[in-house]
Amino acid sequence: MIEVSGVSKSYGKTLVVDGVTLALPKGGLTSIIGPNGAGKSTLMSMIARLLPMDAGTVIVDGLDVTKVSGDVLAKRLSILRQDNHLTARLTVTDLVTFGRYPYSKGRPTLQDREHVERAIDYLGLGDFRHRFLDELSGGQRQRAFVAMVLCQDTDYMLFDEPLNNLDISHSVAMMKLMRKSARELGKTVVVVLHDINFASCYSDHIVVMRDGRLFLQGSPTDIVRQEVLSEIYATEFRVHELDGNRIATFY
Template sequence: MIVTSNVTKNYGAACVVDGVSLELPAGGITSIIGPNGAGKSTLLSMVSRLMAMDKGTVTVGGLDVTTAPSDELARRMSILRQDNHMTARLTVRDLVSFGRYPYSKGRLTVDDKGHIEKAITYLDLDALAHRFLDELSGGQRQRAFVAMVLAQDTDYVLLDEPLNNLDMKHAMGMMKLMQQAANDLGKTVVLVLHDINFASWYSDHIVAMKHGKVSAQGPAAEMIRPEVLSDIYEMDIKVHEIGGQRISVYYG
């Protein structure tokens, strides 16, 4: 379980995340949604210790992220940031290998190599494993970065806008893979998403943020409702059900 208590982040006079307290369930997919500037990515960055919080505490699987040793935390939790830029010229396999650093410190074992190959196959990257990242499309690079995160083999996987650079087909494939990883591999996956439809289809739990605070949270079936979404996004949103699955449709 991920627990945040009164987590706060200020930039000067602006409060970006304002006293957020949450208990995110273990297992399944939790999506954090909300309008631009709601504090979603900032909250995820503080949970993952990429950004210091001004106030509050965060525990991940019982570990306090501010005091836990880096190696121990990296074996419990992995994070994929929004800005995944590599200046070094690396192959896909080189990149995925970085996911094993918390275990191998750069000296790969047979077990490490097994995790690397499994992650490459899981993301359907076998044919691209020897290609350099700058030779790939944006969607292929994104899949390579997700493979690196899965190779880290952590209980908790945090992804900030993992659907960036992906068209609808590949975005759906990515969400299916995350769902499969959660269900088959026992991962707890936490995503920051902008697309409400993908959140509706694939999330077990949804947290909605607005103005730096949690506006609402709960199971997807309770969250994907017109009155909830319209309040979060401050616009009229209707929800249609197709084949028993809730689909959100926007009306300004």
């Protein structure tokens, strides 16, 4: 369980995250949605100790993320941010192997190699395993980074807009993969999403942020409603029930 209490962050005089208190349940897939500038990515970065917070605490399974040593947390929680630009020239296998760094500290064992192979196959990158990242398309590269996070084999996995650069079929595959990780492997997956319908169809729990505050949270049936969405995004929404999923249209 991730317990966020009273977390704030400001850049200069702009308050981007304003006293958020939130408990993310263990297990399942949680989506964080909200308009641009709602503080979703900033909150996620603070949960993963990438950004220092101005106030508040984040506790992951009883460990305070700002106090516990980095390599202990790296076996519990991993994060993938949206812009992953590398100056280093690496092959897919090289990159994914870094996912085992918290365990093997740069000297992967045979067992680590198996993890790497499994993660690569899991994301359908088998044919590209020996290719350099700069020879791949944006979507393939994105999947390589996800494979690395998967390879880190942590209980909690945070993804900041993982569907960036992915086409429809790969977006669906990615969301299925995340739900599968949550259901079958018992992982806790937290994703920042912009596509409400992906959030609606795949999440177990949705957290809505607006203006740096926690606006609302609940199951997809609680959140994906005409009046709720219209208020969050200040846009007209229609919500339809299709094959048991709630689909929002806003065109």
